[in-house]
Amino acid sequence: MNPVNYLYLAALLFTIGATGVLIRRNAIVVFMCVELMLNACNLAFVTFSRMHGNLDGQIIAFFTMVVAAAEVVVGLAIIVSLFRTRHSASVDDASLMKL
Amino acid sequence: MENLIALLIAAPLLGAAVLLCGGRRLDAVGHWIGTLLAGLSFVFGALLFADMLGKAADHRTVTQHLFSWIPVSGFQADVTFRLDQLSMTFVLLITGVGSLIHLYSVGYMEHDERRRRFFGYLNLFLAAMLLLVLADNYLLLYVGWEGVGLASYLLIGFWQHKPSAATAAKKAFLVNRVGDMGLSIAIMLMFTTFGTFAFGPVFADVSGTGEGKLTAIALMLLLAACGKSAQVPLQSWLGDAMEGPTPVSALIHAATMVTAGVYLIVRSGAVFNAAPDAQLVVTVVGAVTLLFGAIVGCAKDDIKKALAGSTMSQIGYMVLAAGLGPIGYVFAIMHLVTHGFFKAGLFLGAGSVMHGMNDEVDMRKYGGLRKYMPVTFVTFGLGYLAIIGFPGLSGFFSKDKIIEAAFAKGGTEGWILGGAALLGAAITAYYMTRVMIMTFFGEKRWQPDEHGHEPHPHESPKSMTIPMIVLAFGSVFAGGLFSFGDRFLHWLEPVTGHQEGHPPVSAAVVTGATLVVLLVGAGIAYVQYGRRPVPVVAPRGSLLTRAARRDLLQDDFNHVVLVRGGEHLTRSLVYMDHTVVDGVVNGTAASVGGLSGRLRRLQNGYARSYAVSMFGGAAVLVALTLLMRAV
């Protein structure tokens, strides 16, 4: 089976994630969409690695997971503190600063 | 000897400096210092005159080079003086009459607390006027030219607290400036044509130059002359200039400054001779002005204004003569000198009358003054006879010569000009007789002024009468002195050149005609004013009379066209500067601000819309990159 299809899949996932970021209000969900995008990237890496027949891509994938995990830690901390302050996780409520 | 030339100017200049910077501590003696220095300059003039008489007729021109004034490559203006017969004539006239009038002013201005300043101005005037006539190039002449303008401005407006005086002064300066424009353009033309504007080289090169250029130069010079000598169309300022103290009117606005225009034309004779069209224009201007002035003079009840009109018309004669070229130059100058005497005398007389009548100027409030101020009456009377050209007196010789020359121009032009001159003579006789009768004859018509002061006419002090007497002598004898044996002619000929004019009819006829019209004019005046009482309040008068009272509506024209128009123009320009010029800039700023305000809205505080812009941006970025490769 042609590995390129995995690339298409990756692109699709990436787009879905991006779209989610654009349309979803809940900060958590938005954040999950970002994670989805990262995973799409991982898929792409692995696929390319498979295509090129070297392991760099797979190694990168591991790094990405670590980074994503770190991001979760930080992100959740921030989002939670925001939620505790405002009792809402909607990114649209957080619009004090504008113009 | 020629080193005296500079002193000639230096003396009054020093006087002006001392008197104007000296401050109050000089108030006591200021007037005498001024008079002294004026006299001193006259003495220098006399010495130089004696020296000049010693020389042969055509070696009399002397020059004195002081220093290089404006040296710029190709443009060399020097401070050099040139004393020849022409300028000598003026030097004597200016310093002579000037000194007399200084003396006169000592008495006349006695009660003015700013007398020191007055003498300072007078001295300044003398210096400037002398510079004007002694300059050896047009640019230096220009300095004197504007210098006398300044002095005249200061003296007309001497009583600045009177708005009318201040306005008159400003008007005089502005009108003169228009003339000065002509002079400066003329100088520029000379520079581009001859590469210089010194008298000698210019006159030398005239021959090798196109007539068109010369005509242009001549016309520009004429414009200047019109301004300074109150010739139509720039005559409007002279009447108002009478706001100044009477000695000023006598010296500046009768004897000397106003004749500078004539000097300029005669001095530039070489240019005019080569530009006949320009000469024609000069004669026309002269003729028109001499009638204009005369007519205005007839209608005025203000004695000084009447005399001002007369001055205008007399200078018209001179300009006319000067326009006639070599046949007229000498007579123009001759009339200028004689006129200097009798018109100054007349003005001083008028001043003396006003002095005795609480500065009343309306002739309708005079009458029968001959009993009260005999000296004034006699001197004024002699001046009167001189100006109307009574046989044997100065005016007779000089004016008669001009009329002859006018006829001698030949052709229809000759007839027209001659006719105009004759008519002018008649009108002159008319209005002067009118002045004479209304002032000194008939029953007394003066009443108490608004303060209830009944004027007590009395003769003026010596310091005033002596100059009048001296000038009276001049008005009586100068003409004869000049004419017998054509002394004046031979004196000036080397400078101005001369050619005998040949009237179509014999000179005797012209002279006869002149006498006839003179009698007619005087007679009419006698009938109108001598035989029946003069109304204290001026009658409405004919349309012409009313127009003449308003200087033939010339001022109204200026007011409507220039003043009103100018005000509108400036006001609209100020508005435009605010709205348009500034508006464009402020508009740009405002529009940028507006754009900013609109772009600001994009920053709506919603993270997701920020994400959208990022996403869009990324899309555009990618698209652009691909596009770049595609093309």
Add this chain to the structure above:
Amino acid sequence: MSFPLLTATVVLPAVGAIATAAVPAAQRTAAKWLALVVSLATLVLAALVVVRFEPGGSRYQLTESHAWIKDFGVRYELGVDGIAVALLALTALLIPFVILAGWHDADTLETGSRRWRPTQGFFALILAVEAMVILSFEATDVFLFYIFFEAMLIPMYFLIGGFGDRAHEHGEKVASTQRSYAAVKFLLYNLVGGLIMLAAVIGLYVQAGTFSLPEIVQARANGSLHMATGTERWLFLGFFFAFAVKAPLWPVHTWLPNAMGEATAPVAVLITAVVDKVGTFAMLRFCLQLFPEASKWATPVILVLALISIVYGALLAVGQRDIKRLVAYASISHFGFIIMGIFAMTSQGQSGATLYMVNHGISTAALMLVAGFLISRRGSRLIADYGGVQKVAPVLAGTFLIGGLATLSLPGLAPFVSEFLVLVGTFARHPVIGIIATFGIVLAALYTLVLYQRTMTGPVKPEVAEMPDLRVREVLVVAPLIVLLIFLGVYPKPVADIVNPAVKQTMSDVHQTDPKPEVEAAK
């Protein structure tokens, strides 16, 4: 190497500025005296420059050259030609009078606080401006010039906005808003001009690879540096725009009336008599020498703009109700003359223009400072508020009149010489323009005499009845200026001799020769 005289003329006022600013709040009088002394010392140095300068010597004299910013190809290069010397002398000469005239201008701002020291600031800023202006006259490195051309805006900006005229018919509140408006307008106009010029400066460097004016001029002369016509024109426009804003030339003139109207009289003098001269000077030094062809190309348009400035400025001066704005518009008219003279491309025109810069500086200073004294007495800038002053304060009126007469360039006073030279120089090449420009002299007489008549003559207004005449300090300010006006009017030769060789040089840089008079041409 010899004593760096030119640098000294810059360093002295600069150091003086810092020292003045450092004077503690209590000794503000000391600050005034310090500033005055420094300015006088600078004047002495300037005199030294004049003495050391040999007319007809090499193009640039007293030159100094040190490496500065290698990477930008910038050197610290100083040197003066006749034109620069004249303006240098003018600047150094005027500053002491400005300081003396502004002796009390900052007093009203004193709050007694120990931190806030307006007096020190005022005089320090004036000295700073002097230093920058002098340097910009001396710089022969385009970049060096540009830097100070721009930098001098900042002290000027604070002088205008910070120390404006307290005399205002609508009271201090309105005054302060109008003042800061004027200051901002001044800064933005000139900053925009300067930034446009920056682009041109960079472009020039890309073309020439150096900023040294002599080198570029030489390279252009011997053809080793060729510019495409289009490029040269663009660069020229970039430079000219900045200078035209500074000068100021119609239609980018509107900042001047605001600035001069709101600033105190001494600062107004600083603007129009000193700072603006840098603009016209730079046209003569940089526009013409760097871009001769483009200058010729642009001449017709520039002459027309100058002509418009002359007539337009004069007409607006006639229409003003405010004394200082009137003088400002008069200055616009005069700057029109200067620019016209520069671009007439004749030696009379350019010598005249240079003399004009000097004379206009002196005459405007005289008129404006006396006007300032007048205004400070009555507390109003409106012409209508005066009348009959001549009767109560004859000396003030007299000096005012002389200043006015100088403004209308009466023969015998300095401005006449330069104005006539400009007119002749222009007329020689462009008769029509020359003739139209002569109308300017009539209009000048109009606005000057109207101003004098309305303020000084007529019946005495009750408000001015108590007005004191000039004080000693004020006479000390005005008298020397008037003497100078008369002297330079009667004997301008010394200045002319310094200026002429430089002008001849410039003319040859632009490959121009004076038109021959017809008579010679015929022969």
Add this chain to the structure above:
Amino acid sequence: MSAAAVHSLWTTAADPISKIETPKIEYGQLSPTLIVIGGALIGVLIEAFVPRKSRYYAQAFLSAVTLAAAFAAVVALAAGGYGTTKAHIAAMGAIAVDGPSLFLQGTILLAGLLGVFTFAERHLDPLAHGNRVDSFAAQAASVPGSDSEKAAVKAGFTTTEAFPLLLFAVSGMLVFPSANDLLTLFVALEVFSLPLYLLCALARRKRLMSQEAAVKYFLLGAFASAFTLFGIALLYGYAGSVSYATIAQVVDGTVTNVDPALAGTMGNDALLLIGAAMVVMGLLFKVGAVPFHMWTPDVYQGAPTPVTGFMAAATKVAAFGALLRLLYVVLPGMRWDWRPVMWAVAIVTMLGGAIVAITQTDIKRLLAYSSIAHAGFILAGVIATSRDGVSSVLFYLAAYSFVTIGAFAVVTLVRDAGGEATHLSKWAGLGRRSPLVAAVFAVFLLAFAGIPLTSGFAGKFAVFKAAAEGGAMPLVVIGVISSAIAAFFYIRVIVLMFFSEPHPEGPTVAVPSALTTTAIAVGVAVTLVLGVAPQYFLDLASQAGVFVR
């Protein structure tokens, strides 16, 4: 489908895999980064073990020392010639030690040091229950306005974690511009971003805004880095490697490893172009270029001002460093593709930043927009694609970062009851009340405006000159126009400070401790020195202007 094919779905043949040899690390050359990371780790330990009272001092001291030491290391390396002659690639090709890296690392470290000073300032806020407080929340976890917060304040808690966070961020920033493969780039990106997200949330006053800023910054940042990562993936797919050198060679066409499978399906260049665009987009987000700038104003405004200052300065330096390396080392082969794009971005950034700034009313937002405009100016230098371009950008970054930190430090001084008085209207008449502070701020503003004799002018001139020499004259013209627009609002602030009457109940100017004073003083000094005598630093920059590949 054949068995082998099926099998190949989840296994790969072992033989083609070259065995991974143990990496060789040049610790000496990486010492700056290592020092900072070490310091950060120690900081964490301090948080764990040192008693609360003395933590502040320990942390502040530690971070200062760490950064100073790291800077010393950088200087030593530069002196050792690693910036010029011995420039090479360390850590198995992960890190480039060369002129730009060292120059930028030095700048970042100094910025960080000044940042530490401003972080450690405790004299501005009034005493809370007798305890000196800095600008960080007493306890980030406690809900604003809640009792727990009050308790925390009462107890005199302070978030000393800020210091280790700063150190971590700095360590990431040090790696970012010297990263020599895309993976390192990405990791460094995250390493310095995550601490900044947190720092943004730590403000003591206006905590809601602070948290909001953090959320926005975090979400958008993550979003952007996702793009970057995808871009990296595509580039990897294009070149089969993430090392800059290899990619560059592939781009140049010296090495071709087109996988037949790929070749059959899509044009390689599509991968290259899209990937490059996405990576660049991630970097442009960090530098705050239009249209990826929108986080900047909000975050700058909401974050604690010392953090804003540090972030504004250091992030820009690091991000531009990375951008330069990417464009100059990896993608020179395709500069005809990216230059026009960069032109467009530079133009909209310059104009957009300048124009929107005009109508700002909050000083911090104003500075944010001005930083956007400046990003545009720097991009003009980047576009030059010449050695001058590199050195001019380096110089500009150095000049800019000091001005920025100084300016924000001044902002922390102007305070009223509600903490910092950032609304412009409150700055009216500041020049009357405290001329010195106003004058200093005026100097910074003039430097931003690029008035001659300030570092701003030198920098602007450098980049414009480079751009013009690179044939981007139109860009220069637009640049000067937008600087003219920008000048307007800087001037507006000056007018406000000096020419308008002070409010009676206007803000007071707090008297800072030596720390902030130092930060400001250094800022002013550098601004003026770089303005009047920039030659030495220009030399430095131009020596440093060569990348190793």
